[in-house]
Amino acid sequence: MSDPSRVRFPWHRSAVRVLTTVVATASSFVVTSTVVYLASGEVDRVDDAMFESVAGFTTTSLTVVDPEALSTWLLTWRALTQWLGGLGGLVFALVLVPTFGGQRRLSEVAGGRGRRAVLTRRWSHTTQRVVLTYAVFTVLVFGAYAAAGMGVFDAATFGLTTASTGGFANYRDSFAHFDSAAIEWVGAWAMGLAGMSVAALVWLVRGQVRSLWRSTELKFYAGLILLATVLVAAWTWQDTGGGADAVRHSFFTVTSAISTTGFRVVDWGHWIFAPQAMLLLLIGVGSMAGSAGGGFRVLRVIEVLGIVRRELVLQLHPQAVVPVKVSGAAASEASLTRVHNFQILWVLAAAFGVFGIASLGGDLLTAVSGAISALATAGPGLGDLTGFADATVLAAPARGVLIALMFLGRLSIYPVVVVIGWGIGEVQRMKLRR
Secondary structure (H helix, E strand, O other): OOOHHHOOOOOOHHHHHHHHHHHHHHHHHHHHHHHHHHHHOOOOOHHHHHHHHHHHHOOOOOEOOOHHHOOHHHHHHHHHHHHHHHHHHHHHHHHHHHHOOOHHHHHHHHOOOOOOOHHHHOHHHHHHHHHHHHHHHHHHHHHHHHHHOOOHHHHHHHHHHHHOOOOOOOOOOHHHHOOOHHHHHHHHHHHHHHOOOHHHHHHHHHOOHHHHHHOHHHHHHHHHHHHHHHHHHHHOOOOOOOHHHHHHHHHHHHHHHHOOOOOOOOOHHHOOHHHHHHHHHHHHHOOOOOOOOOOOOHHHHHHHHHHHHHHHHHHHOOOOOOOOEEOOEEOOHHHHHHHHHHHHHHHHHHHHHHHHHHHOOOOHHHHHHHHHHHHOOOOOOOHHHOOOOEHHHOOHHHHHHHHHHHHHHHOOOHHHHHHHHHHHHHHHHHHHHO
16 A cells, blocks of 8 residues: 555646746735725725725626726726736736646647747747737727727726726716717727737738638637627617617627627617527637636637537447547647536536525526626626626625636636645645644
8 A cells, every 4th residue: 555645636836836826916916906996095995995906807897886986097097907907817828728738728829830839938938929919909909999089098998998808997888978889899899809819819910811710719709709799689679779770789799798898888688588698608608718808718618519529429439539629630638628627617616606696685697697797707797787787786795706706717717726626635635644
């Protein structure tokens, strides 16, 4: 029998240190922002300041403050927290993915020549490329908003919260405040681009049509937007007045949902159930891997569908070899196992959120939509959360559940689970040594 004191647990210490650092860094940002809100004198409750801070750094559009009652500098701080949160999410992917061996996904983030090895050899170069692309995209969105008629301050803050897929707005009614078709079109296209991977943005700028066409994930993402826009426009044609307004509002709402940005131009919580269900599904699916957005991710959905197809084929042909391919490359079994594990964790986290919110006073529709939206770092929901992402309708304990879900969603669940699991393993190891 082996020596119990030499029992090895599945997480390497260096990986645990990295993930612990990530969790601790994210927590320190939240604490710092909470102090800033309280010091401003414009937010006087600790729980409200913490909620707003978590929503900021997790790029979720849920809020507990009236933005129109805040000072200019605090509105700027709110926008900056979301921009930094989006950037942190992108850089965090460069740390998290190699930790779990997800080399293929990481290579898609950078879009370099060497689609498999370059990133592991030139991590700093990859980070610089991602940061530069993110910053340039933010500036371009700012310029587009300004050209469409936004004032300089609004264009700057909305540019920060659009590029980061954050969704914080300077007005209670979000984009509806401007009542401008030009601004809405810019916002819709900007959110759609923000939900794309950094690699796809680089390919788009360089005119690398072949790379764009080969990306199964990008075609799936664009197809979802097109299909959902057509369906939502058809379902809401009469409610939105038909014509160009119906198309624009549908396109805006769809890109806001799938990119997990959370901006609103209409209150889709009062539409018929079909478009509500469609939009909630898009929020759960989320953006492309390697983007600042959240959600389950389009790439994982494609792989899950591939796994389902393979299992159906194997039921008829047990000896068949059926690879799961994405963008022409077969996914490894280790990658598919990780996707399956993440799917389980995502569903468990959402179930925890539904149970928590419902137990603390929320009705079932509010609990389900709120849990999915918060875990996807989107914000808008249904039931009591319909409207323009105002979370004050929920009791403080229920908002605490949303805080946990937003934090888990931004950190992709794994770091928190791994750190907790490692801690439990260490306790067991100490007991075995005794």
